[in-house]
Amino acid sequence: MNLGNRRYIITGIFLLFGVIFIARLFSLQVATDDWRAKAAELTEEKVKIYPSRGLIYDRNGELLVANRAIYDLMATPRKVAPFDTVAFCDLIKMDVEDFEESFNKAKRYSRYKASVIKKQIDPEDFARIAEQLHKYPGFYGQTRTVRNYTRGIGAHVLGDFAEAGPKDIERNSYYMPGDYIGKGGIERTYEEELRGRKGAKYVLVDVRNNVQESFDGGRLDTAAVQGKDLTITLEADLQAYAEKLMQNKLGSVVAIEPKTGEILALVSAPGWDPNLLVGSQRGTNYAQLQGDSLKPLYTRAIQGQYRPGSIFKMVQSLIALQDGKITPATRITCNRGIIGCHGAHSYDDLEGAIMHSCNPYFHQVMKRMVEQGEEDSRFKDAQIGLNAWKEKIHRFGFGTDLNSDIPRILKGNVPGSSYYDNIYGELSWAYSTIYSISIGEGELLINPLQMANLSAIIANRGYYYPPHVIKSVGTDGKPEQFLEPVSTGVDEQHFETVVNAMQKVVDTPGGTARRARIEGIEVCGKTGTVQNDPLPDHSVFIAFAPKDDPQIAVSVYVEWSGFGGTWAAPIASLLIEQYLNDSIANPAKEQRILDAEFLGP
Amino acid sequence: MSATRRQEIRKNLDWVTLGLYFLLVLIGWTAIYSANFDPDHQAIFDFKADHGKQLIWMGICTFIALVLLNTEGEFFIRFSVISYVSVLVLLILVLIIGKKVGGARSWFGVGSFGIQPSEFAKTTTALMLAWFIAQTGPRFKALSTRIQAALVIGIPAGLILLQPDAGTVLVFAGLVFALYREGLSGNILIVGFGAIILAIVAILSGATTVEYPGFGEQSGIYVMLFVLVILGALIFFGVRSFTLPRYRRKNYRIVALSLAGALAFSFAVNFGIEEILQPHQRERIYVLFGMNENPDADYNIRHAKAAIGSGGWTGKGYLNGPMTRYKFVPEQHTDFIFCTIGEEWGFFGSMFVVALFIALILRVIHLAERQRSQFSRVYGYSVASILFMHLLINVGMVLGIAPVIGIPLPFFSYGGSSLMGFTILLMIMLRLDGERFSVFR
Numbered sequence A: 001m002n003l004g005n006r007r008y009i010i011t012g013i014f015l016l017f018g019v020i021f022i023a024r025l026f027s028l029q030v031a032t033d034d035w036r037a038k039a040a041e042l043t044e045e046k047v048k049i050y051p052s053r054g055l056i057y058d059r060n061g062e063l064l065v066a067n068r069a070i071y072d073l074m075a076t077p078r079k080v081a082p083f084d085t086v087a088f089c090d091l092i093k094m095d096v097e098d099f100e101e102s103f104n105k106a107k108r109y110s111r112y113k114a115s116v117i118k119k120q121i122d123p124e125d126f127a128r129i130a131e132q133l134h135k136y137p138g139f140y141g142q143t144r145t146v147r148n149y150t151r152g153i154g155a156h157v158l159g160d161f162a163e164a165g166p167k168d169i170e171r172n173s174y175y176m177p178g179d180y181i182g183k184g185g186i187e188r189t190y191e192e193e194l195r196g197r198k199g200a201k202y203v204l205v206d207v208r209n210n211v212q213e214s215f216d217g218g219r220l221d222t223a224a225v226q227g228k229d230l231t232i233t234l235e236a237d238l239q240a241y242a243e244k245l246m247q248n249k250l251g252s253v254v255a256i257e258p259k260t261g262e263i264l265a266l267v268s269a270p271g272w273d274p275n276l277l278v279g280s281q282r283g284t285n286y287a288q289l290q291g292d293s294l295k296p297l298y299t300r301a302i303q304g305q306y307r308p309g310s311i312f313k314m315v316q317s318l319i320a321l322q323d324g325k326i327t328p329a330t331r332i333t334c335n336r337g338i339i340g341c342h343g344a345h346s347y348d349d350l351e352g353a354i355m356h357s358c359n360p361y362f363h364q365v366m367k368r369m370v371e372q373g374e375e376d377s378r379f380k381d382a383q384i385g386l387n388a389w390k391e392k393i394h395r396f397g398f399g400t401d402l403n404s405d406i407p408r409i410l411k412g413n414v415p416g417s418s419y420y421d422n423i424y425g426e427l428s429w430a431y432s433t434i435y436s437i438s439i440g441e442g443e444l445l446i447n448p449l450q451m452a453n454l455s456a457i458i459a460n461r462g463y464y465y466p467p468h469v470i471k472s473v474g475t476d477g478k479p480e481q482f483l484e485p486v487s488t489g490v491d492e493q494h495f496e497t498v499v500n501a502m503q504k505v506v507d508t509p510g511g512t513a514r515r516a517r518i519e520g521i522e523v524c525g526k527t528g529t530v531q532n533d534p535l536p537d538h539s540v541f542i543a544f545a546p547k548d549d550p551q552i553a554v555s556v557y558v559e560w561s562g563f564g565g566t567w568a569a570p571i572a573s574l575l576i577e578q579y580l581n582d583s584i585a586n587p588a589k590e591q592r593i594l595d596a597e598f599l600g601p
Numbered sequence B: 001m002s003a004t005r006r007q008e009i010r011k012n013l014d015w016v017t018l019g020l021y022f023l024l025v026l027i028g029w030t031a032i033y034s035a036n037f038d039p040d041h042q043a044i045f046d047f048k049a050d051h052g053k054q055l056i057w058m059g060i061c062t063f064i065a066l067v068l069l070n071t072e073g074e075f076f077i078r079f080s081v082i083s084y085v086s087v088l089v090l091l092i093l094v095l096i097i098g099k100k101v102g103g104a105r106s107w108f109g110v111g112s113f114g115i116q117p118s119e120f121a122k123t124t125t126a127l128m129l130a131w132f133i134a135q136t137g138p139r140f141k142a143l144s145t146r147i148q149a150a151l152v153i154g155i156p157a158g159l160i161l162l163q164p165d166a167g168t169v170l171v172f173a174g175l176v177f178a179l180y181r182e183g184l185s186g187n188i189l190i191v192g193f194g195a196i197i198l199a200i201v202a203i204l205s206g207a208t209t210v211e212y213p214g215f216g217e218q219s220g221i222y223v224m225l226f227v228l229v230i231l232g233a234l235i236f237f238g239v240r241s242f243t244l245p246r247y248r249r250k251n252y253r254i255v256a257l258s259l260a261g262a263l264a265f266s267f268a269v270n271f272g273i274e275e276i277l278q279p280h281q282r283e284r285i286y287v288l289f290g291m292n293e294n295p296d297a298d299y300n301i302r303h304a305k306a307a308i309g310s311g312g313w314t315g316k317g318y319l320n321g322p323m324t325r326y327k328f329v330p331e332q333h334t335d336f337i338f339c340t341i342g343e344e345w346g347f348f349g350s351m352f353v354v355a356l357f358i359a360l361i362l363r364v365i366h367l368a369e370r371q372r373s374q375f376s377r378v379y380g381y382s383v384a385s386i387l388f389m390h391l392l393i394n395v396g397m398v399l400g401i402a403p404v405i406g407i408p409l410p411f412f413s414y415g416g417s418s419l420m421g422f423t424i425l426l427m428i429m430l431r432l433d434g435e436r437f438s439v440f441r
């Protein structure tokens, strides 16, 4: 064999590997974008820029919700040098086990990118940690913005601002793990307005994940849009006063400005200081609120499902007057054989019946509305009559969420024919089966916001604005939906009798709400007492004042406190006095309420 | 040296090779500059920075090249044995008093510069091999001579293995190409190639587990061994059916020996990987086949591939590769220097550099073939083989088709010893080639 030919074999082998390399280069560089994507993932980073969240002011411009800084302790595993775990955990006040779990999770997530080790460290604590942090390379503090509630009031209205959960992230791609979101109240309703829009900066990072320069000259960057400040309709002083009055009680207070539908105060008792749910103690405090047997997280003012009791008699009066089933002069015998009654009266006209809360009177009034005699069958007749009645009740906002901007309102229950069909079977019930709703008992359920709205309707003599808490978004004013009045379909003239009766309830000696009297102010009110036989009754009172130029309409509901005039009426009166006069003339009246305690049956 | 002789050598000097050499060194330097680029310190003549130091080395190497090109070829021949023995001594010394860098005892520290004797051992071994084969001449066919030739390569390789520096040992193994050119049986290439394939299959099957009926979960290596036996049997019956009876006995023996060898080799590879290699070494092999369990183990190679792969057709532009600039690739200016080319110059640039290397190597083979003296030819083939092995291992590594073995890319990688070693290696060949018409050896 000629050895000279081996030159070509060797040349061939060398060339072959050259070709293999070029083919490999082609497959890495040209045939696929995977490696380009991998390099981008390593070198390019999107830095989110969080705009500061809008602040919240009360109706007089007092700052209610501010922002404050808090710190998340972060770790970039690759930069972390060996360190004394026990000393470090001691410094950051974390269990060694919890720390290790958290740190291992960070390592699994990424060696280069930072993860949170401990969330929400208060500035005072962080200052102490920061002093020592230089000893622990790879760890650093990241500033987060959380809320600061200057007055510590209105937790149920303001809601909560906290880390977005998996469901929030799933629902809306705007949110990433670690982002914060408004979780209740107006923080939730006006989330988009308050948060603004986060911006992004695209940067190149080095292998230690330090930012080196902006990517592509910053052409892809987007600026953050600042969140808008909100002015809300609450009056901080009134809200604070109402919360004070409701201490050690279960129930609610709602105050509305009738001529606008603006909610002046909304209290659900028991409540909590919203600052408890900010910062490192949030978890513990939230669990405590959740475990509390008095259920503070349950917003009684909008979610309480109460029988309205006697205050409902005014609604019955108004729609019966509009329908022409009665006139103010209509007298009905107080026949206590069908349904019980209180007090000395026997044959009241409408005003008297409202003042005395005469049950047989309104049993008869509703009977006239339900049994219209259009059908021979009293079952069929009741079916038609009840549904027509239900429509009219709806127009007072009962059984609806009132188009309010407060989230998670429970609508209550206004039973119609299908409701009773489900219970008794179709055409198996007549008015005689369901009459207890005529006096606001039975299956009828409404919430305290609807009660206050009823008071506003009567104050306005026939219409209401959807009760709301927003006064202005930034400087844009109020959303239009809150500027349109909603009519109840009952004409103004029919309110005269009802309003007069309400004034007498408060003003005449022997009226059921004498305790609601305020010197110099004409208060109109109506008590209600929801029976829980044999347990103590719930005490209800709605009112508005002054009679001829109503500025405030109130509902007060105090669970388990007995007769409506005894507890609910004076609370309402104190609020009205505080709102209209800015002071309380009779400190003893106030003290009596502050001392009272009703925390269960 | 007479003036006419100097002229003659200048006339016969292979300017193509010299041009390729300078081109590679210059491109290499730009890549080092890019790998160390710092926008705040852009000075080219910053002798504290790596690219500045490399400039000094390039100057020194130019001087060395001039000296070597003006040295009589006869000197290299006479110098072969002495230099070979001297470097052997250095290789022994470095094991005793050398500095440990990156786990291998391979450096002599001289101030801030270090010297790596193994870089020079390549040249001296090539010289020695050329001298030895030229001495023996036609007797190279004898087995004893071949064993002696193997020792010439094996002794320095063995000493380097002790450092340990597996990459350089593989480079020495490449000298088998030179031996093959001088008459070593071609079977050695076939056996070598077969061994690589067997090793790959053994590694792949050894790393999988198979459910064997009756024996539970065991290594997949047994399936491979079983398949080998079946293959052997098939070939055995093939031989019986298709060859003439008088050749059968010989063929049976070959089949039986090959089968036994293959089985033993596969088993040895599997055993070696599972039982002898250190965990981190085993991991490097698994990384190559994408079987690593520790996701961080292939970090180097993933980043290298990302740097190269993100270059696309034309690259991101010089000094404009974030993977390069922001130090995502480890050892970017030494062993992984090729990534810089891949990222910044893309497919075209990378292909150009690979082509330059192949062109240089083939040019050296061309030079070797035109020599009249066997010494020069063997030396030429040794140079080509050494360059080729470096290219194969280094570029193969950064492209993820060879295991991670630290070995410089000739003329490119930052480092004085390496550049000087390759310069000497190549310049001796150029000088020998330059006087090819005036010698009769």
Ligand SMILES: [Zn+2]
Residues within 6 Å of the ligand: A334, A341, A342, A345, A356, A357, A358, A359, A360, A361
């Ligand atoms: Zn009565």
